[in-house]
Amino acid sequence: MADAALQGRDEHETTTGLPHTKLAMWLFLSSECLLFGALITTYVLYRGASTKGPFPADIFDIGYTSVSSFVLLASSLTMVLSLGAAQKRDFMRMRLWLVTTALLGMTFVGGQVYEFTAFYREGLAITTNLFGTTFFVLTGFHGVHVTVGILMLLSLTGMSFADRLPEDPAFPVEMVGLYWHFVDIVWIIIFTVVYLIPTGPVGK
Amino acid sequence: MASVSVPADRARGIRRPTALTGFWSWFTTIDHKKIGLLYGAAAFAFFIIGGLEALLIRSQLAGPNQTILNAAQYNEIFTMHGLTMIFLFVMPMSAAFFNYLIPLMIGARDVAFPRINAFSFWLFLFGGLFLYSSWFLGGAPNGGWFGYAPNSTTDPTSGMTFYALGLLLTGIASTAGAVNLGVTIINMRAPGMSFFRLPPFVWMGLVTQLLLVFSLPIITVGLFELLFDRRWGTHFFDPTQGGDPILWQHLFWLFGHPEVYILILPAFGIFSEVLPVFSRKPLFGYQFVVFSGVAIGFIGFGVWAHHMFAAGLGPVANTAFGISTAIIAIPTGVKIFNWMATMYRGDLRFTAAMMFSVGGVAMFVIGGLSGVTHAVVPADYQQTDTYYIVAHFHYVIFGGAVFGLFSGMYYWWPKIFGRLLSEGLGKLHFWVMIIGFNLAFGPMHILGLQGMIRREYTYPESLGLTFWNQISTLGAFLIALSVLVFIVNAVRTQVRHRALASNDPWDARTLEWLTTSPPPVHNFDEIPVVHSLDELWHRKYAEDKGGRLVPVQAGAAEERSHGPAHAIHLPSPSYWPFVAALGLPTMAYGVIYSWWVVGLGVVITLVGFYGWALEPSVAE
Secondary structure, eight states: OTTHHHHGGGGGGSSSSSOHHHHHHHHHHHHHHHHHHHHHHHHHHTTTOOSSSOOHHHHOOHHHHHHHHHHHHHHHHHHHHHHHHHHTTOHHHHHHHHHHHHHHHHHHHHHHHHHHHHHHHTTOOTTTOHHHHHHHHHHHHHHHHHHHHHHHHHHHHHHHHTTOOOSSTHHHHHHHHHHHHHHHHHHHHHIIIIIISOOOSTTO | OGGGOOOTTOOOSSOOOOOOSSTTHHHHOOOHHHHHHHHHHHHHHHHHHHHHHHHHHHHHTTSTTOOSSOHHHHHHHHHHHHHIIIIIIIHHHHHHHHHHHHHHHHTOSSOSOHHHHHHHHHHHHHHHHHHHHGGGTTOOOOSTTTTOTTHHHHOSSSHHHHHHHHHHHHHHHHHHHHHHHHHHHHHOOOTTOOGGGSOHHHHHHHHHHHHHHHHHHHHHHHHHHHHHHHHHOOOTTOGGGTOOHHHHHHHHHHHHHHHHHHHHHHHHHHHHHHHHHHHTSOOTTHHHHHHHHHHHHHHGGGOGGGGOGGGOOOHHHHHHHHHHHHHHHHHHHHHHHHHHHHHTTOOOOOOHHHHHHHHHHHHHHHHHHHHHHHTSHHHHHHHTTBHHHHHHHHIIIIIIIIHHHHHHHHHHHHHHHSBOOOHHHHHHHHHHHHHHHHHHHHHHHHHHHTTOBTTOSOOOGGGSOHHHHHHHHHHHHHHHHHHHHHHHHHHHHHHTTOOBOOSOTTOOOSGGGTSOSSOOTTSOSSOOOOOSTTHHHHHHEEEOTTSOEEEOOTTSSSOOOOSOGGGOOOOOOOSHHHHHHHHHHHHHHHHHHOHHHHHHHHHHHHHHHHHHHHSOSSOO
16 A cells, blocks of 8 residues: 555556556455455354354444444445545545544444443353353454554545645545445445344354 | 644645665665665574574583473473564565565666565564564463464463564564565566566575465464464363364464465575576576476465374374475475575686575485475374474575575575675585584484474483584584674675675676666666566577677677666665554553553554645645
């Protein structure tokens, strides 16, 4: 990401015609696929393996998490709107949508913090049982990824105010967008696997 | 984040350093060649340390009931020996060759992300130092390089916490480096350098980087789970709570087997460069060598459970992985036949580089054959956790990868340092090393089949294992002697100012020999235009009507210079990769000692990355 400005100058000279940063971002995201793949696999392998409660059905509030998931998905839309504005060099709208995206992301992370606290009060800590271990680590890893994304969005906004964006301002927005959409898509899978698919009988 | 503030005169960020020479320039350099040298120097230092650990192991095992090391120390020493040789020597030494040579071989001026390159190096170095600091902070990792749970999760010392964090640090460094070099190969080739004109070393480099990109995240998850189990009492590998230690084995070997190819493919690339040059023939079946390397990369992800035959996965899984393991021997065999056919009826020159390549291929074949015996599941039950396995992987990793790396050192030394290593000392190095190597690891096959168990710190005299253990120890010290010969050779060459190397001392085939020895900062005065595989060779030689080689007129091979190089803008050095890399080990210490230190590490990393993002692209 950081090298986008540096590379912007001679990007048309690359062998494939793709900017280095875009290629690197796709390689990085493909690596991330395996990271989340291994984490989700761990969760799935251990579904229903907890020897004691609380169990998912005791504790999940599907309605609440659906709303916060919707908030995160909505942020993908605002991310696209921001990119569209950047491509038209409409910097006011670009910043507006960048900040909106970050705010939606913060709402999601805030919701996650609230959810974690609520679960903790109901007796589910990371050490309580295998469900707590796998749930907090998987969703926590995702939450950290969203947080890093928020940092990038706000940094981008700050750089645009300081007039530090490269000649093609849409490029860094597109790169942060790639990361942001990836993190959103991962959440769709996590939400489905963790919350929506009911856990089978305990101890199976 | 003080560094983000912009001074009133809108000077963009902190000024970049400008010095390209001198002691401090090594800390700020983003030149792929200097970073390659840093990787090489650090990796060689770790090689010496790992070698001393090996000598301690062999001294302890030189006779029955020895007490040079106690059991606890022995566990630490063999664990650190494995970690050092794999993660701190072979991988970074391969990275050294890739860093230095890939841009030169594809006709580029640098890698795609020079500062990320520097970041990768510093993080690797800090990760290695972090691992070694464990000796002074309550004990080194002691659960083997594979760190099997629940032994690794329940060990009372902090050694395996250092293991998890240290490997996470070097893993992040390798991932960043792999993305960088992968993009470089795909996206920075000189005009005309299509994929099937890439030198085979670059192809193997590409496969290696992709293996790293796809296998490291898996071990990352395993290491995080191990860390959480150890540090925060989670239950990932805790059978009392429903956890399954076998999950660790899957996560580890899903990384661990591709890792084997990460270690060996760079050496395969070196063999594929050295053998044609010293046979004065093109590489036989270039496409086959390339595709078999790609096939090894793919199939390498489908064989991991052959490390776990004795874990009780059941007959179906064991059979499937036995078959896939036998299959992966095919592309490997294809390569070996290609190398033999390259040499067949060639105009062979047995230089030190050539001897190390031929010796490396031969030793790898022995290791490969004992590897095929592991694919036979019932036989593997007998071999598991015996010295037969130790013999096997040393023939592959030392006999294959390390011989390959030494071959590369003799081959590219004149390009990198501008001076030729002594051939006489090089050949002495080769013969002492290959004899010592076979004495050290050959007897381990016998010891293993006699039932000598891996990782036991001593053995009783009544087992009759003493003789071959003594031979093995003798071999280990011969290897050490041969490394000493190499060091003497290297120091003599540089200090006594031995013969200067020409641009192309070996009459080689690839682009790095087109530029000066050592290459200028900008690599090529003019980026070469590539017309064929073995571009440099075809610039030097043509075939007459009878198919005989005739030299093209003198001077045609030299790159024509259209004026001085002052028009080439290279990015300036930078402080920030060093700073950003410093933050991560700080966080790692924090995880062990205090959240405040974690916070400090986060701040250092953020300062590093913001400074990085905001600094100007050239010094003003």
